[in-house]
Amino acid sequence: MSLRRFATPPAPAPGTVPGAAAPPGEAAGEVCELCADPLGDRHGHLVDREDRRIMCACRPCSLLFAPDKGQRLRMIPERYRHDPGFALTEEDxxxxxxxxxxxxxxxxxxxVALYPSPAGATESELPLDAWERIMAAGPAAAHLEPDVEALLVDRESGAYLVPIDACYRLVGLVRLHWKGFDGGTEARDRIDAFFAGLRERADE
Known part of the structure; x- marks a missing residue:
């Protein structure tokens, strides 16, 4: 699923993360950002680890950056795991x-800890002791690959180890559909459907 379906965000609002770039805007005739070959609906993504940019890439170009050898670009893997027993207290x-x-x-x-908001991906100044409690709440966080995978926590359905681009798809979904103070019925339904899709893909 291409990240280009999401509109390019405006200038970051106060509290949003510099360099936590949202996916680029939709473009006709989508092509690999390395070799310019045409891309299909399903293709790979890379992370630029210096400026946090997510790039669309064809399969051959993606594979050039699969091993982690300290390169600036890194292929985003497609590993999905669900930990339904992940539990945090209200205090945490x-x-x-x-x-x-x-x-x-x-x-x-x-x-880095972020949450989806109508303004984009917003950073939380998470103290170290809070992160340690989150790590201890379930096993998934211990297996994250730097830069390319994330622990995505949903208070209603547990925690997920996912590719980092999945998190930005959720960010884009919230930005596009959130209405008013509580998001509205459409946004909530789409968020529920997003997590249902993750559970279908996850290797629990």
Whole structure:
């Protein structure tokens, strides 16, 4: 599923993450951003680890960046896992929304916590002790690959180990459909459908 279906965001609102780039805007005749060959609906993605940009890539170009050899570009894997038993206390959940995602940013040398919002991917200043409690709440977080995988936590259905581009698909979904204070029925239904799709793909 192409990330280009989401509109390019406006200038970041206060509190949004510099460099946590949302997927690029829709473009006719989508092509690989490395070799310019045409792309189909299903294709690979790369992360630029310095500026956090997600790039669309054909399969041959993606495979050039599969091993982690310290390259600037890294192929995003397609591993999905679901941990329905993941549990946090209300005290540990410091986010104003039902979902948040966590990944190790190698450029910053630390974990980053973000949540989808109508303004885009918004960073939370998560204290170290809170992250340690989140790590201990389930096994999935211990297996994350830096930069390319995230722990996506949904307060209603558990935690998911997912490719980082899946998190930005959710960010785009929230930006496109959120209405008013509580999001509205359409946004909630689409978020529920998104997580149902993750569960179908996950190897629990």
């Amino acid at each position: 959940w410091i986010f104003p929304v039902r979902t948040a995602f966590f990944f190790r940013n190698s450029a910053l040398g630390r974990m």
